[in-house]
Amino acid sequence: MVAPSGLISLALALALAPMMPSIINRTKALFAGRHGQPWLQPYRELWKLLHKGAVYSHTTTPVFFTGPIVGCAAMLVGLLFVPLAGTHPLISFPGDFLLVAYLLGLARFFTVSAALDTGSSFEGMGASREVFFSALAEPALLLALATLAALSGQLSLADIFARIDAGVLASGAGPALLLAAAAMMVVFLAENARIPVDDPNTHLELTMIHEVMVLDHSGPDLAAIQYAACLKMWILGSLLVSVLLPVRSGWLLADLGAGILGLGLLAVATGVVESVMARLRLVRVPQFLIAASILSIVALVLVVR
C-alpha cells in the first residue's frame, strides 16, 4: 500500500533538502553582518557540478566511485522509512529504525573506503576521525530511538511517531523525551559535520573530519555527496522535529507544514549554534558524543524503570 501522504513527503524531502544548508548559511551570514549567499545557491552548485566532468586519480580503484553512489543511494532508501511530522512513510515494518541507523552506517562505510582508496594521508586521517566519532555517535542515536520505541511500545518509525504527540510530550514521559531529543540534537550536529564537532567552512585540511574525506571527489560524484549530505540532514532532522514539534492534527497540509517549519527552525538553530561558539578541540569531541549517549541512557532508564 502506498500512502499518498508518503509520496508527498518524499517529494518534499527530495526537493527541499538543499534548503537546510541554505538556511544555516543565511543565519550565519546574519550573525556576521553579511548578506549571505542566494537562497538557491545549493541548488545552483549541484546543477553546476552535474555539468562538470569528474577527475579520477590513476591510483584509485573502483572503490573510489562507490563512495558517492552508495552514499547517495543509502540516503534515498533511508528517506522511504522516515516519517515527517506523523505522515505515513512509503515503507514501514517493525524494527525499521535499526535499518535506517545502519543505512547511515553503510553510507559511512563506503565513504570511508573511498577516502582510504585515494591513499592520501589527509583522507586517511579524516577517515580515522570519522569512524572513531561515529562509533560514539551511533549508540547515542540508537539508544535515543530505543527510548522512543519503549515509550510508544512500537517498533517501526511510522508507528513510533504516530504515537508520540503533544500529549506525550506534556505527560510524565516529557523529560525522557526531551533528553532523547537533546541526544539526537548532538548526533544531528555531529553526523552533519557541523560546529562544534566539525567545521563545514574551513579550508584547513588538517582540522577537517568529513570534508577531508571527499577532497578528491569532483563533478557529479561531488554533487552526489553534497546531495546525500542534504538528505542525511533531512533524515536526522525529521526524526528530531517529529519529537520536538509533534503536530498530529490529521490534516496532511497542517502536519507537513508543521514538519517543514520545524526543519527550518532546526536549520536556524544550527546556524545560531555555529555563530555563537567555536569548534571543540578534536580531543574533546569524544566527550561531547559520550555525553549524548549518557543522555540517551538516562532517557531510556526513565522510560523503562
Add this chain to the structure above:
Amino acid sequence: MQALSVYNGQALAASEIPVVAADQFRSELVRSVADGGRIAALFADRREGTRHRIQAVVAFDAESVLRLTAAWIDAQYPSLTPDCSQAHWFEREMWERHGIVPVGHPFLKPIRFLPHAANGKPSAPRAVCGTADFFRMEGEEIHEVAVGPVHAGIIEPGHFRFQCHGETVYHLEISLGYQHRGVQRALVGGPDRRTIHYIETLAGDTSIAHASAYCRALESLAGTRIPPRAQVIRGIAQELERVANHIGDLGALAGDVGYLPTMSYCGRIRGDVLNMTAVLCGNRFGRGLVRPGGVAFDLDQDSVDELKRRVRAAAKDAKVAVELLWDSPSVMGRFDRTGAVSRETCERIGLVGVAARACGVARDVRRDFPYGIYRFAQLPISTCDSGDVFARAMVRWLEVQRSLAFVEEQLAALPPGPVLRPIGALRPGHAVVTLAEGWRGEICHVAATDDAGRFEHYQVIDPSLHNWFGLALALRNQQISDFPLCNKSFNLSYCGHDL
C-alpha cells in the same frame, strides 16, 4: 678588543669592525650569547679565493648596544650550532649561499632551493626545487603527513612534514624556499631607483617597517637627519601597520577555531585600519610613503582630524569584537595551552617580536634600541607569560590598544615643518646596522658601502627567519588538528624568510 659596540642605526667606517681569528670569533660569539646576547644577524659578506669573511651582529637588549665582530674563515669551520642554538638557521644559510661548511652542524640542509650551487663551489648544496631529505621517524604506527607547498587557502607556498603517532605530532619539519627571489643580491650596487621597491616588497605586509629600516640605514650612511614631522608620520604609519595586521590575525585566529563573530568583524576593522594608512599616502599598505630623507606625503589638518576620528572608531569597534574572544569559553578552550613555547626555548633559539613577548620575554626594539619617534615617545611593552596561542593572541590585543593610543597621541602633537629633506651621497666604506620593530618582530638591516658609496653588501633579516623554528617546536606533542591554529598564531612570512 674583540667586538665593536654600536647603537641602532649608528654608521661607522667599515674598517672599524674588528676582524679576529676564526677561533676567537667563535668563542666571542658563544660567550656573548651565553651572556644574554642574541644573534641579530650572522652572514658572509666578502670572499677572497676560498676564504670568506663572516660577520656577526649580536644584540644586547638590556644595554641597547649591538656588538659587531668579523673573521676570515676557510671553506670549513667548526659549527657554532652545537654550542649556540641561535646560529642554527644562519649557518645553514651561509652554507647554502656560499658553500661554507659548518663541520658538526646537527642538521645541515639548505633552507631554500637555490637554483645554482653557490659560486660553483662543490661544497655548496645543489638543490632541485621541492626535493629534500626530510627528518623521518621510524615505527609501525608512525605516519607521515605532508602539507603543501600548494595550500587550500590563498597563502604563500611552504612545505610542512609532520611525523605523527595517531593525532599527536612528534616532530614537524618546515621546508621553505619556494619564494626565493634573490633580493639581497639584487640590492648590491644600489641604491638605485628600484631599491626602495625591492625593500617595500621584502615582506608585503611589512612594507612600512622594512622601508623605515632601509631609509634609516641610508640616512645614517649619508649623515643626514630627517625632519621631526617625518619621524612622527613614520611612527604613525608603523603603528597603523601593526594594528592592521594584529587585528587581521585576531580575526583569523577566531576563524580557525570556527568562531564567526570576531572573524567577521575583525576582517572589516582591519580594512578600516588599512584605509587609514591610505589616508596617509594613498596606499593601504603604505607603499610610497617612507622615502630616504623623510616621508613622501604630508598630512594636512583635515586628514589629521579624519584620522583621529577613525582611530577612535576603530578602537571602539575592535574592543567589542576582540573581547568576545576572551568571554567565550569555547574559544578559550581552544587557545589555552595550545602550542606552548617555554621561556627557556624562546631564549635559546632567539625568538623575537610577538612570539617572544608571549613567552614572557620583554623584548621590543622600540624600547630596547629606540629609534625615530620611539626615542621621544615610549610605548609600554606588552607581554604574557604562558607562551601558548592565547598568549600570542593576548599580546596582539594589548599591542593593538597601545598602538592606537600612541597614534592618537602623536596625531594630536604633530610638529610643524617639512617632511622630506634630500639626503646626500652615501659615505664610501661605511657600514650601518638598523633594527626596527615590525609587527612580527625585530627587523635587522645591515648595509655596507664600497669605495664609490654604492652597496657592497646588504643583508636583511626578517623576524620570520628567527621564528619559523619556534613554530616547529611549538607543535611538539600537540594535536595535528591544532597546527593551523598554531601557525596562524605565529603568522610568519614565507617570502620574508626566503628573500
